[in-house]
Amino acid sequence: MKTTEERKQHWEKMYQTRSPNEVSWYQTHPEASLKLIEKACPNKSLALIDVGGGASVLIDHLIHVGFTHLSVLDISAQALQYAKDRLQDKSPQVQWYVADILTFKPPHQFDMWHDRAVFHFLTTADERHQYVEILKNSINDQAHVIIATFGIGGPEKCSDLAIKQHDKTTIMEELGNKFTLLETFDEYHLTPKNIQQKFSYFHCIFNRGALL
Numbered sequence: 001m002k003t004t005e006e007r008k009q010h011w012e013k014m015y016q017t018r019s020p021n022e023v024s025w026y027q028t029h030p031e032a033s034l035k036l037i038e039k040a041c042p043n044k045s046l047a048l049i050d051v052g053g054g055a056s057v058l059i060d061h062l063i064h065v066g067f068t069h070l071s072v073l074d075i076s077a078q079a080l081q082y083a084k085d086r087l088q089d090k091s092p093q094v095q096w097y098v099a100d101i102l103t104f105k106p107p108h109q110f111d112m113w114h115d116r117a118v119f120h121f122l123t124t125a126d127e128r129h130q131y132v133e134i135l136k137n138s139i140n141d142q143a144h145v146i147i148a149t150f151g152i153g154g155p156e157k158c159s160d161l162a163i164k165q166h167d168k169t170t171i172m173e174e175l176g177n178k179f180t181l182l183e184t185f186d187e188y189h190l191t192p193k194n195i196q197q198k199f200s201y202f203h204c205i206f207n208r209g210a211l212l
């Protein structure tokens, strides 16, 4: 299991040496995430967090369609700086957190949790357990959770790091029975170098009172 410092060093170096639109996970229009979020959250004042949002333009689109209670968390300060610089005077509309998700202490609870391509970096059972405990402490009852990981048969590494692929069975085993899967689908992402990567999206709802 890596330390927070080791993780941070990796990601700061990554964003200091690569521009945001040349990284393999770059999307100009995060269509799948946007569709899921808008369907799950017709109320635009709900509290949404993009976990490991990095320099993603998802936040720009969410501001554009009218969401008013937005947070982005990332372990890399440099990644968030790219997003803040791009958003300019819209940047103060967002709460920015430079933090390791595995040690995050939420300032309040969220109604929507979005994570594209962070959970799959958790390659040990302990890390995944820690993530799920923090997730459960960070969200309201009936919150929506969207997690996208590399799917089975997809890439085995991202950003030179080993990853763990997921399907609906493994993801639901990790999340546990307080989560109900509402929808899952695969997306074939094209990297800036035109390489196809299989992502699997999982949209769940949280029920704090579900019996063990």
Ligand SMILES: C[S@@+](CC[C@H](N)C(=O)[O-])C[C@H]1O[C@@H](n2cnc3c(N)ncnc32)[C@H](O)[C@@H]1O
Binding pocket: 007, 011, 025, 026, 027, 051, 052, 053, 054, 055, 056, 073, 074, 075, 076, 079, 099, 100, 101, 102, 115, 116, 117, 118, 121, 158, 159
């Ligand atoms: C593959 S990128 C995906 C970025 C963004 N979600 C997207 O879809 O464009 C993974 C992101 O997660 C961040 N990250 C990795 N491990 C993290 C952790 N333990 N806590 C918080 N952020 C993390 C990285 O800095 C990076 O920005």
